[in-house]
Amino acid sequence: MGSAFDPFVTVTDEPAVVNSPPLLSNLTQEELKKIAAYKAVEFVESGMVIGLGTGSTAKHAVARISELLQEGKLKDIIGIPTSTTTHEQAVSLGIPLSDLDSHPVVDLSIDGADEVDPALNLVKGRGGSLLREKMIEGASKKFVVIVDESKLVKYIGGSGLAVPVEVVPFCCDFTRGKLEELFREAGCVAKLRMKIGSNGGETTPAVTDNGNYVVDLYLERDIGDLEVASEAILRFPGVVEHGMFLGMATTLIVAGKFGVTVKDRPWKELLYQSDPDDPDFEPPESESDVVDSGIESGDEGDGDDDSAGGDDSDNESEKDGGDNDRECDNNDRVCENDGDGGRDQIRGKRKRQEGEGEEGQREKKPKRKESKDLREEDIMERLEFEIEEAVANWFDEFQIRRGDPLKLILGSPNFGSWKGGISLAPGPSADDVVSDYLLLAAHRTKRPDILRAFKPYHGGWNITNNHYWASVGFTGAPGFILAVIWLLSFGSLLVVYHCFKWRVCVKAKGSSFDTRRFCFILLIVFTCVAAVGCILLSVGQDKFHTEAMRTLKYVVNQSDYTVEILQNVTQYLSLAKTINVTEIYIPPNVMDEIDKLNVNLNTAAVTLGEKTPDTAAKIKRVFYAVRSALITVATVMLILSFVGLLLSVLRHQHVVHIFVVSGWILVAVTFVLCGVFLILNNAISDTCVAMKEWVDHPHAETALSSILPCVDQQTTNQTLAQSKVVINSIVTVVNTFVYAVANTNPSPGQDRYYNQSGPPMPPLCIPFDANMEDRQCSPWELSIENASTVWENYKCEVTPSGVCTTVGRVTPDTFGQLVAAVNESYALEHYTPPLLSFRDCNFVRETFMSITSDYCPPLERNLRIVTAGLGLISVGVLLCLVLWIFYANRPQREEVFADPRPQIKDGSVGNGLDNHHSDDETKLSVECV
Ligand SMILES: O=C(CO)[C@H](O)[C@H](O)COP(=O)(O)O
Numbered sequence: 001m002g003s004a005f006d007p008f009v010t011v012t013d014e015p016a017v018v019n020s021p022p023l024l025s026n027l028t029q030e031e032l033k034k035i036a037a038y039k040a041v042e043f044v045e046s047g048m049v050i051g052l053g054t055g056s057t058a059k060h061a062v063a064r065i066s067e068l069l070q071e072g073k074l075k076d077i078i079g080i081p082t083s084t085t086t087h088e089q090a091v092s093l094g095i096p097l098s099d100l101d102s103h104p105v106v107d108l109s110i111d112g113a114d115e116v117d118p119a120l121n122l123v124k125g126r127g128g129s130l131l132r133e134k135m136i137e138g139a140s141k142k143f144v145v146i147v148d149e150s151k152l153v154k155y156i157g158g159s160g161l162a163v164p165v166e167v168v169p170f171c172c173d174f175t176r177g178k179l180e181e182l183f184r185e186a187g188c189v190a191k192l193r194m195k196i197g198s199n200g201g202e203t204t205p206a207v208t209d210n211g212n213y214v215v216d217l218y219l220e221r222d223i224g225d226l227e228v229a230s231e232a233i234l235r236f237p238g239v240v241e242h243g244m245f246l247g248m249a250t251t252l253i254v255a256g257k258f259g260v261t262v263k264d265r266p267w268k269e270l271l272y273q274s275d276p277d278d279p280d281f282e283p284p285e286s287e288s289d290v291v292d293s294g295i296e297s298g299d300e301g302d303g304d305d306d307s308a309g310g311d312d313s314d315n316e317s318e319k320d321g322g323d324n325d326r327e328c329d330n331n332d333r334v335c336e337n338d339g340d341g342g343r344d345q346i347r348g349k350r351k352r353q354e355g356e357g358e359e360g361q362r363e364k365k366p367k368r369k370e371s372k373d374l375r376e377e378d379i380m381e382r383l384e385f386e387i388e389e390a391v392a393n394w395f396d397e398f399q400i401r402r403g404d405p406l407k408l409i410l411g412s413p414n415f416g417s418w419k420g421g422i423s424l425a426p427g428p429s430a431d432d433v434v435s436d437y438l439l440l441a442a443h444r445t446k447r448p449d450i451l452r453a454f455k456p457y458h459g460g461w462n463i464t465n466n467h468y469w470a471s472v473g474f475t476g477a478p479g480f481i482l483a484v485i486w487l488l489s490f491g492s493l494l495v496v497y498h499c500f501k502w503r504v505c506v507k508a509k510g511s512s513f514d515t516r517r518f519c520f521i522l523l524i525v526f527t528c529v530a531a532v533g534c535i536l537l538s539v540g541q542d543k544f545h546t547e548a549m550r551t552l553k554y555v556v557n558q559s560d561y562t563v564e565i566l567q568n569v570t571q572y573l574s575l576a577k578t579i580n581v582t583e584i585y586i587p588p589n590v591m592d593e594i595d596k597l598n599v600n601l602n603t604a605a606v607t608l609g610e611k612t613p614d615t616a617a618k619i620k621r622v623f624y625a626v627r628s629a630l631i632t633v634a635t636v637m638l639i640l641s642f643v644g645l646l647l648s649v650l651r652h653q654h655v656v657h658i659f660v661v662s663g664w665i666l667v668a669v670t671f672v673l674c675g676v677f678l679i680l681n682n683a684i685s686d687t688c689v690a691m692k693e694w695v696d697h698p699h700a701e702t703a704l705s706s707i708l709p710c711v712d713q714q715t716t717n718q719t720l721a722q723s724k725v726v727i728n729s730i731v732t733v734v735n736t737f738v739y740a741v742a743n744t745n746p747s748p749g750q751d752r753y754y755n756q757s758g759p760p761m762p763p764l765c766i767p768f769d770a771n772m773e774d775r776q777c778s779p780w781e782l783s784i785e786n787a788s789t790v791w792e793n794y795k796c797e798v799t800p801s802g803v804c805t806t807v808g809r810v811t812p813d814t815f816g817q818l819v820a821a822v823n824e825s826y827a828l829e830h831y832t833p834p835l836l837s838f839r840d841c842n843f844v845r846e847t848f849m850s851i852t853s854d855y856c857p858p859l860e861r862n863l864r865i866v867t868a869g870l871g872l873i874s875v876g877v878l879l880c881l882v883l884w885i886f887y888a889n890r891p892q893r894e895e896v897f898a899d900p901r902p903q904i905k906d907g908s909v910g911n912g913l914d915n916h917h918s919d920d921e922t923k924l925s926v927e928c929v
């Protein structure tokens with residue numbers, strides 16, 4: 001369990017791992033999240049009450065906890081989920097759950113964050129669960145935040161992404177407006193969060209687990225004092241809670257390309273180790289003395305100026321309740337706040353350093369002696385100052401740590417099992433981790449996992465997970481078991497038959513004729529059953545194959561369409577770089593942006609263009625192989641059953657025996673195929689259900705998210721924004737020409753003179769405003785659609801040197817350039833919007849919707865037909881085999897009507913031998929039962 005003495009945060013003067021190779025640099029963001037999550041779970045101990053966070057990072061922690069529970073390495077854990085999604089995940093993974101009502105003190109919470117600033121303040125709630133997260137994490141003794149390095153920001157809101165605020169639905173636009181107004185100086189745009197509909201457009205407001213709405217604040221600049229901001233936001237009656245988690249995190253785990261960094265809020269280090277070289281330094285007598293005396297006594301301390309931030313703490317103390325009967329570690333945040341779970345508890349005590357002067361003073365001030373009568377304010381002030389100092393160069397000097405509380409773990413003595421990089425890291429193997437945030441097809445995929453000693457699999461649909469396949473494989477067990485039983489039982493019968501020449505005969509029976517006839521009828525019936533099975537199999541496999549190919553073709557077409565759109569946009573963007581009107585070009589910075597964007601778009605197009613045919617070819621190969629196998633089985637079995645029937649009717653006993661042996665093996669093969677098709681059937685049904693659930697939960701991250709060939713949202717958004725910028729730039733080029741050249745009246749000899757005259761040309765409408773929102777055109781502006789037609793009227797006739805000889809404002813050459821520019825804008829305006837449908841994989845979602853509704857049902861139906869066909873063949877041929885032996889060994893007609901006496905060799909019944917029998921046959925006849 002981590003504490004302030006956690007070796008990870010030992011302050012050292014040794015240079016940290018500046019020269020460590022970037023061991024984790026090749027990992028994806030998802031893998032980094034998993035590493036951080038696994039590291040956090042090392043803090044979990046048996047018997048703890050754990051706050052289970054929400055989001056793509058926290059889900060790895062939840063999965064890991066479940067895994068350790070299943071392995072018996074953790075026991076008696078109680079989870080308190082921070083959202084319904086996490087609740088579902090935890091339930092599906094078998095983690096025992098509770099809530100704050102029953103467990104008001106949480107030992108440890110683990111959760112991701114959207115932003116982390118250098119003082120460990122967080123932005124959370126982009127997943128919409130901020131209220132429950134804040135309640136649960138606020139009630140936690142320890143709160144471990146897990147992020148990948150992309151979440152580190154210089155200031156709250158610094159990522160340019162949303163700072164969420166949960167508001168009541170009533171007059172939410174009023175509250176939204178108030179919030180925007182509140183942070184106007186920071187360039188705030190407040191937007192009500194909307195659900196994205198299946199067509200990619202926004203539909204209705206997104207609703208939180210608590211039935212509220214979310215207003216997202218987009219900040220251009222730092223909002224300053226976060227405490228003040230927090231207070232101001234919460235003062236609006238319509239606000240329920242905001243997503244700034246101030247001073248709540250006790251530990252931060254960052255997985256980045258330079259390794260895993262664990263940072264504790266160094267409560268103790270600051271007291272013990274802030275100045276170990278100071279001759280006056282005396283460690284306090286006991287750890288608890290220091291904090292306890294500071295908080296509980298509220299002593300005035302030594303009056304040190306360091307208490308400059310004390311106001312906040314005073315306020316906090318006033319608000320704190322007395323219900324502090326919880327068991328607390330001195331370093332636990334619940335104890336710091338000493339509160340009753342109210343807002344004060346969860347609000348931080350962040351106090352920003354105001355100005356250089358004060359900071360300078362602090363540095364020069366003689367180090368004071370740490371003593372147990374420290375005031376809480378002193379501790380807080382000192383702590384915050386040191387944290388800020390320690391992480392001031394977070395971004396610039398991430399690798400160079402000298403004596404600060406941040407420490408790279410790689411290479412350090414605390415490295416533990418992470419030494420050697422990802423390959424030696426404990427546990428996070430792709431195989432055994434449930435990587436779903438929203439578990440797809442969770443209910444129908446709960447099957448015994450062959451790889452885990454038949455323990456139930458809880459990971460939901462995930463074709464990248466071996467455990468999923470192992471559990472689906474289990475569904476084929478009936479077929480495989482039947483094959484084995486059949487092989488062994490019938491095999492033993494055959495052995496007995498051959499060894500002991502034990503033959504079934506009909507003539508010893510009293511009603512030999514009836515039995516023979518009955519036997520024949522059964523043989524015909526079973527042969528027909530096998531034949532019907534063969535027909536079902538052929539028809540079913542043909543339909544299944546056709547459907548599978550149709551589905552595949554549809555997916556490939558969809559993918560081709562995506563590639564085509566991407567390529568078109570790339571081409572039009574590239575073309576935009578060449579647009580000029582009388583040498584007026586779009587600005588170089590826009591050209592640079594186009595280049596960058598085209599790289600992204602090309603990569604997306606190339607990856608998709610290569611990946612899809614490749615995957616499709618592999619899938620096709622499998623389907624064709626399956627088809628050939630099925631056709632072979634159907635044909636062979638059909639021939640076998642009819643020829644077997646014929647041979648047994650004709651009493652070709654020896655040939656029948658050969659057929660029986662081949663039939664024996666073929667029946668086993670058919671049983672195995674039945675098993676395989678049961679697996680296929682289940683896998684396809686799982687996939688169909690998974691697709692449907694994914695379509696129904698558009699915002700959740702799932703196992704599908706990581707394997708979908710869709711364009712990522714960032715690229716799409718960038719492209720859309722960029723294409724708007726390019727369109728505006730082209731229009732600006734055109735208008736610059738119109739205003740600065742065409743509509744001027746220079747005198748002969750002057751720059752840009754070509755004898756332009758007549759009424760001024762109207763300019764083009766700039767379609768987007770400064771925020772790249774649609775702009776209303778002025779009446780005199782031309783739309784992109786009709787500009788070329790209107791400008792036609794302003795064209796003059798020219799001399800060979802390009803001077804107008806008739807009234808007009810544009811020469812034919814320049815008119816051509818204008819038309820090219822307008823066409824380019826038009827194309828961009830019309831080709832980029834389809835990209836919208838790629839946002840959030842909406843395009844893929846539509847594809848899935850049509851697959852689940854149009855393609856899945858026939859696929860599943862035909863698979864059932866195939867499996868039924870295989871079943872009928874197996875049973876039919878199996879019974880035929882027995883009857884073949886029985887029937888082929890029947891006595892000839894004369895034998896049946898012969899005097900029964902010769903059958904009795906020992907004289908007990910008769911005394912004659914049938915002369916038509918060989919000695920051997922005679923002997924066997926007597927042995928018949
Ligand atoms: O606050 C949250 C949900 O409300 C998440 O913890 C936060 O959005 C981080 O998510 P992720 O780990 O997916 O990046």
